[in-house]
Amino acid sequence: MSVARQGGPGRTDSPEEGAAGPSGLLDLLGVAAVLVQADGRIDMWSPQAEELFGYARGEAVGQYAAPLLLHPEHRDEAIMLFAGVMETGQGWAGAFPVRHKDGSTRMVEFRNMRLTDSRGDHYALGLATDRSTLRRVERGLALSTRLVTQAPVGLSVLDTDLRFVVVNPALASMHGIPEDDHVGRSFREILPDASFLSVEAAMRRVLATGVPLVDEQVVGRTAATPDADHAWMMSVYRLEDHHGHVLGVADVVVDVTDRYREARKADRAQQRLRLMAKGSARIGTTLDVERTARELADVLVPDLADMVAVDLLDSVLQTGRTDVGEGPALFRALAVKTAYPTDATQALIPPGHLTAYHADHPAAHCIRTRKPLLITHLDAGGLARVAADSHAARLLAQAGVHTDMAVPLIAREHVIGVMGLARARNPHPFDEDDLALACELASCAALSIDNAVLHQHIRSAAETLQRSLLPKPSRHHPGLEVAARYLPAEAFSEVGGDWYDVIPLDGDRTALTVGDVMGSGIPAATTMGRLRTATSTLADLGLPPARILTHLDKITRGLDPYFATCLYAVYDPHHAQLHLACAGHLPPVLVRPGRGPELINLSTGIPLGVGGVPFEATTLDLEPGDQLILYTDGLVETRHDPIDRRLDGLLRLLSPPSSSTEETCDRLLQHLRHPAAHDDVALLIARVHPLTAARGPEPVRPTQA
Structure with a gap:
């Protein structure tokens, strides 16, 4: 047990100080x-x-x-x-x-x-x-002396100025400063780390109030371990003599570093589990490549990193292959995310842009080796390595970036991209546990991204096939002005089997048809093409609408397991009559000048491919100015609204009618078609004109709205 020596800086009862209390x-x-x-x-x-x-x-x-x-x-x-x-x-x-x-x-x-x-x-x-x-006093003194000198618990007494008076060997060892060097020195001189400022303030409160501080955890660094954090439980009590005079404070310190590290390890394990659960729930919710990359970045920031960039090999996006060819790999940035506004964002490649990283860049390393790269400490050379160029390196240095990870995105045993992570405000460098967590999340995300890329290529092929099968009708036909549109489903859904057709017939007649094959993707598009071809062939035979649907039903049954809805109509301008039949399709809308729009009352019939039920035809007399609107269910059906409400909305948009069929198409799609719709749309509008006003064939505007 160390005490203040006579004449030393810690002595408080020297003769110069005058009389003192007993x-x-x-x-x-x-x-x-x-x-x-x-x-x-x-x-x-x-x-x-x-x-x-x-x-x-x-x-x-x-x-x-x-x-x-x-x-x-x-x-x-x-x-x-x-x-x-x-x-x-x-x-x-x-x-x-x-x-x-x-x-x-x-x-x-x-x-x-x-x-x-x-x-x-x-x-x-x-x-x-x-x-x-x-x-009794001797026993207490002996116990105190033994406790102070031999206990593993750190003990000290500080005077009212918070200068050390007594320090036991255990505490001196924790501080990394000999016992004698403590005596007379202030608390802040011995423990200058900023983490002990709160302890000093607490000691002054205990001196002032007498209310002890019990089991306060402090994490910091001392001269004994300047490069590593340690944890202590500290309790501070005010000391008073027999007469109640305040002598100072007693500080009891227990080293709980092992417990702290185990608790931190457990917390990090729980954090990893939470992040993995979060990643499983939030990554890959759609089949959109960019959105999946953003979801990955959103999961990682700020829980694991201060900033994240997700890049994909451009060859994967363009061709679905990972062969980068000769020269450096070309990357397309998909997502960038930071935990807070920072100029370091300017050092990252913006989403959508292409870049080729230098050979020593972590992304290039991941492509070559298929292995992640962990850089725990970034110096000037390290920043130059992880940055795209010297300007980016300066921005990263100014932002305080001090640690970095690069993790390959591997799907089906192929590296399809790279994920880069960095920390700046978070003072802790990345470690092996962080790298393992990042690799697990990257593996999960890579498969979702690869699925999205594959779906994107399949969808593109199906859409190309779909558009190649759709007609390019003339805008004007005998007695009719025609406008048509086709819109595929949203980006992460497959195209469907919706179609429309306008078929010139003998006697100035025109066949109008819309249909919808149940299903999606290339098979549905292929079936649609076969039905459209069959419809066109049957129409040339001059068969009435009900007979046309009967033959189409037989053909569809041969394409099992596909079903389709269809509306087939024939307009005869010489008799100003429309003959139409329906196979399970939504009713068309008739708009007459001076009257409100109405759904045509048809026998709905059954979808093509079911069989066993005859189809019925309906005949309508039309006059110049009348408009006929044929559409597929993607225009009016949603997952949340009743179909009746949506059909009422369609009728309201058609009143008053527009003088242009093209404008009518645009207005309907603008107000009824949701950008995130899950179904494609075929829309066909025909306006009746006097037969003498019919003009020669004129190309209709592109079918993509």
């Missing part, structure tokens, strides 16, 4: 003083003696000490000891049984010494205290 230790012991003359009579009697022996001053002074205080059997021994002190001048110390005034016997600890006055006369001074009290 210590409580002597009061605790209750030391009694008795002065005995050479003949054995009591000459002086202190108040503590009155308390210890029970006799008042008047009862003791002038009496012989031996008969007053000792039992008869102990008097001779006591007189011999007294005589020895008086004759030789050598003091005597020991315990002796003493008779109390109340008749009880007490063991009293004595210190006897000879005194000589100015005349040469001798006296005996006896200092005495209750032995049981003394033993």
Whole structure:
């Protein structure tokens, strides 16, 4: 146990400081003083003696000490000891049984010494205290000394200025500073790390209020371990003497670094589990490549990294193959995400842009080796390596980027891209656990991205096939002005089997048809093409609409398991009549000038491919200015709205009617078609004109709205 040495910087009771308050230790012991003359009579009697022996001053002074205080059997021994002190001048110390005034016997600890006055006369001074009290104090002192010097717990006492007065070896070892070098130095001198500022403030509060600070965890660094964080549980108590004067504070410190690290390890394991669960739920919700990359970045920032960039090999996007050919790999940036606004964003390749990284770049490393790269500490050379160019390196340095990871995106044993992660504000460098977590998330995301790329190529092929199968009708036909549109489903859905057709027939007649093959993708598009070809062939035979649908039903049954809805109509301008039949399709809309739009009342029929039920035809008389709107269910059906409400919306948009069929197409698609629709749309609008107003064939505008 170390204490302040006389004259040292920690000493607080030097003579220069003047009188000080009394210590409580002597009061605790209750030391009694008795002065005995050479003949054995009591000459002086202190108040503590009155308390210890029970006799008042008047009862003791002038009496012989031996008969007053000792039992008869102990008097001779006591007189011999007294005589020895008086004759030789050598003091005597020991315990002796003493008779109390109340008749009880007490063991009293004595210190006897000879005194000589100015005349040469001798006296005996006896200092005495209750032995049981003394033993209790001694045991407490011995325990305290042993505890302070040998306990593994750090212990210290600081004065009211928060300067160290006492430090035990355990605490000195924690601080990495010898015990003697603590004494007299302030708390902040010994522990300058910013993490201890809160502890110093807490000590001052304890001094001011007396309310202890108990089990406060502190994480920081000391001279013993300047390069690693340690954790301690600290408790601070105010110290007061016997009279209530504040002496300072006692600081009890327990090193809990192992427990802290285990807890942190468990927290990080839980964080990894949470991130993996979050990634499983949020990555790959669609078959859109860019969105999947953004979902990956959203999961990683800010929980794992301060900034993330996701790049894909452009060859994968363009051809579906990972062969990068000769020269450096060409990457297309898909997603960039930062945890906070920072100029470092300018150092990252913006989404949609192409770049070729230099050979030493982590992305190039991942493509060559198929392995991730962890850089725990980025110096100037490291920043130049991870940056696209020198300007980007300066931006990263200014942003405080200090650690980096590059993780390959591997799907079906092929590297399809790279994910880069960095930290700036987060002071902890990436470690192996972080790398393992990033690799797990990258693996999950890579498969989703690869699926999205594959779907994108399949969808593109299906859409190309779909458009190649759709007609390019003339805008004008005998007695009719025609406009048509086809819109595929949203980017992450497959194209469907919707189609329309306008077929010139003998006698100036025109066949109008729309249909929808149930299903999606290339098979549905192929089936649609076959049905459209069959419809065109049957139409050339001049068959009525109901017979056309009957033959199409037989053909569709041969294409099992496909079903299709279809609406087939024939307009005869010479008789101004429309003949139409329906196979499970939504009813068309008839718009007449001066009247509200209405759904044509048809026998709905059953879808093509079901069979067994005859189809019925309906005949309508049309006049110039009438408009016929044929459409597939993608225009009006949604997953959340009732079909009746959507059909009412269609009718409202057609009132009042537009003078242009092209404008009518655009208005319907703009208001009814949701950008994220999951179904494609075929729309066909025909306006009746007098037969003499019919013009020659004129190309209709492109079918893509």
